Amino acid sequence: MGRRRNMAKRTYSWLDERFHISPLIEFMRHKYVPVHRHTVWYYMGGVALFLFIVQVVTGILLVLYYQPDEESAFESVRFITTKVSFGWLIRSVHSWSANLMVFFVFVHMFSTFFTRAFRKPRELTWMSGFVLMALALGFGFTGYLLPWNELAFFATKVGTDITGALPFIGEPVKILLRGGPDVTGATLSRFYAIHIALLPAIFAAILFLHLLFVQRQGMHEPDYLQRLPKEKKKLIPFFPNFLLRDTLLWLMVLNIVLFLAVFFPWELGEKADPFAPAPEGIAPEWYFMFMFQTLKLIPGHVLFVEGEVLGILFFTLVGIAWMFVPLWDLKQRPERRPRPMTVIGVAGIVYIIIFTIWGYMA
Amino acid sequence: MAVSRRQFTNLLLGGGLLGWLGSALYPIVSFLRPPKIPEANVQSVKAGLASEFSANSSEILKFGRQPVILIRTESGDFRALAATCTHLDCIVQYRSDLKQIWCACHNGLYDLKGRNISGPPPRPLDQFAVNIVNDEILVSKIA
Ligand code: HEM
């Protein structure tokens, strides 16, 4: 038949002969994705993954013009947004997609929590996912400073100064982060290196593991589905069926990102001046707001401990507990409602939402 | 206690690995610690003419790498204080409406002597000395 069809086949067998691809394709085709009323949540991780790819592409483009220097960082971003063709779009997409990525990472994390997908055998999938979430926050924190504007400058001063409150290690860690006692061009260099080299490398490695785990183990099924016999379940192959649906959703997400980037272009603000008073409205990015607001509420001293230390300790402990959820999972007889893990998850979300809103109103 | 051949080799390998790790990590960790940049030992800075500094206003001076806030009170006195908030490192400002020093980051307030009077700041601002010599304002460290 058609010559083109033959070419494709020949290329495939050429590669297959050398790299044995068929088992890989077989492997993906053998993975089935169950379809049920909670299937939407299976797409959230994929959306986060897509947004990460958008970050990599736009980020590499930004690196071509961005200058990580106290004198020129702000000007170089302004140059990108005013002089470079489509520079405004690339920068705006990078900023919007960064925020959406964090948002979808959170949605994905909580959805796997509530569907109890973290249980055996997926403990390591959950833990690697937790690390990815922490790294995404690191991307956001370091990226925020890069345009070197007033708000980000003071937010970074505050954010890094908080670590200085920790006993013993606080001061050295602060200096390590800042590249000196103050937030200066040295801090900018460090954040830049972390943002574009260190984090992407670590993120990519962990992401690879995370996806490998998911492919090996297949999708988690809710309890009621697990009890059904196989003939009663509706399953679709991961490849190509589910992947095609994924792609369709990615296209929609891309459109949303573009819409936001075009109609709500990301602001640049005023250039940072280390010798000017902090302006009003200093705030971290929204996903740090609930922690920030909590720190504000803790009094300066509780007994003989500094308030900040208590706050950091609290969030560190909660973070560790959250990372190791699969190890202390409170199982319950299924008829007992509400289930304790659900209560914990809902409490966490309610806390984050209330404190975030409060932080913006205060 | 006799050490078998295998234990001995394991010890040697393990020790070698540890030593190798240490000798790789030590320079990396040291590299990450920024070198101390010698600070010009600024003792005092000039801050313009007293006759041109209006009452109930302020200015931020560069005292070496440190920001210092110079304030002229309503009654015409000069005050100079470290401008770095003792809470979390923001830079404070003089509020001519409140006649107090304010930090916008978390709503910290100091009086004109630099004492923390409300909000989160845990300590007062350091004071600097102000001298007027032939109408020239001189801000200097208090020894
Ligand atoms: C390989 C991946 C990445 C590269 C090479 C990269 C590169 C850059 C560069 C050069 C800038 C400065 C230009 C600018 O501020 O517009 C920047 C800013 C930023 N990045 Fe990234 N980035 C990457 C991934 C990410 C990820 C995964 C996130 C978030 C989850 C992120 C969040 C941010 C944020 C919030 C900013 C500040 C945006 C702004 O205000 O302009 N980046 N990035």
Ligand code: FES
């Ligand atoms: S940094 Fe000044 S009040 Fe917090």
